[in-house]
Amino acid sequence: MNSDIRVRFAPSPTGYLHVGGLRTALYNYLFARAQGGVFVLRIEDTDRTRLVEGAVENLLRTLSWAGLECDEGPAQGGPFGPYVQSERLELYAAHIQTLLADGKAYRCFCTTERLAELKKAQAAEKRPPMYDRRCRTIPVEEAERRAHEGEACTVRMKVPLLGEVVFTDEIRGEVRVSASVIDDQVLLKSDGYPTYHLANVVDDHLMRISHVIRGEEWLPSTPKHLLLYDFFGWTPPRFAHLPLLLNADRSKLSKRQGDVAVEDFRAKGYLRDALVNFVALLGWNTSDNREMFTLPELVAAFSLARVGKAGAVFDHDKLDWFNAQYLRALPADALAALCTPHLEAAGVDVGDRARTDAVLAAVLSHLTVPADVVEAARIFFEAMPLAEEGEAREALAAPGARVVLESFARLAGDVSPWTRDAVKECIKAVQKDAGVKGKELFMPIRAALTGRAHGPELPVIAELLGRDVCLERILAALR
RNA sequence: GGCGCGUUCGUCUAGCGGCCAGGACGUGGCCCUCUCAAGGCCGAAACACGGGUUCGAUUCCCGUACGCGCUACCA
Incomplete structure (x- = not known):
């Protein structure tokens, strides 16, 4: 165990786990496990206007479903807790005091209205929308006095006017940004809560995070974070900004363009191994064409060096393919556990376990998700209307x-036992008897038995249906 | 608008100066076959553009274009 390697997944509890978040969590998890390091889960709930009831519990449950167990976090605690930011307010307040005392930050009394007007004016003049630093020059004593008198204020970081912030991203290489384009970011909101920028720096440092592996949307604010580490005199962690997950139109993967919540995929019947395997390959690969990986195999194969730079479109078709692959690789009992609830919900009696298993085996190649079993297996449990197709x-x-049907009905009586092979022989006999073969031979029987023109092999269907049902349906079709 | 990042088949990608530019999903065809699915085989399909550097660029450098992200008292 290399406890110097510490990474974290730091989602904000929005109510569900986004698949992009799943991938970020996964890469953090894989990196930690591959390095023998520690995987920390931290909840970033500093926006009290967006609190969602039960979101944290749901997040924990979903992460655990995905198999991404963390070593430290809100559920199990750890040496650097608490792991929920809303429970760390005193910490942020103390650090803000340090910054204020060192002249690295200042109080800002500008109202939301003034800020909005400023922004509007800047937009009208096509100027970059940045805070104009009006409060930066307020004498400290005056600022403290106003604050103590109860005047609402925020605290902003005092970004150097000159210079450049340069850092090496583990994935993108050197990134340089001129200080002149970095805004005097608000660090502490007027409600006393920290913004992401302050909280994430303070926490990453206090929690001894060695590598910050997060989405590319954070790349532009990394210079601010680096400045903060510098203000505090801390050594910053290493940064790795992951390429974004994209919609089909290449915009950042979002709701409104299909499912993005891991819970949705789970509810639809996607297997966690399939989802994890698929998502792992969105931005990472092993260069050897391999693409089937279990979670432990991913741990063994993972390396940040092989994470790509460009965004990756979330291709539902390929996810479906992965799921179908995993479904087919399932042992019979696991497959049954997944499928029978759907059959039961559809009113099917699955009491005969052996028969149910046989039915599942017969339709397995038609399934993408377990729920598909209902439609695929209907012919085995209910007579289909002959006119349906x-x-x-x-x-x-x-x-x-x-x-053909009359011949089949007649000859079927002699078949014993009623197995698929025997049925096969019987159909051969019908071929001779009726003098037709191929399509003309099979299709009438298939249609009579299932009401459909497509499905599993006919002898398999007949065996599963049993002789009585077969004869019943044949006779019905003859009428 | 500013700043940043990115750019190989439709999609996910391999490639790290010399390759018929490989694989997978999807897609087309064939085989198997009573049918569908699965499976097997075969095929179509990509280096954004322009300059350099070099004997030689998909690969290195610089531009351009395009795309995306960020630009909140949201994360």
């Missing part, structure tokens, strides 16, 4: 259909 109706209306 035009193709099936045509097969029954074909010239030789009647002869």
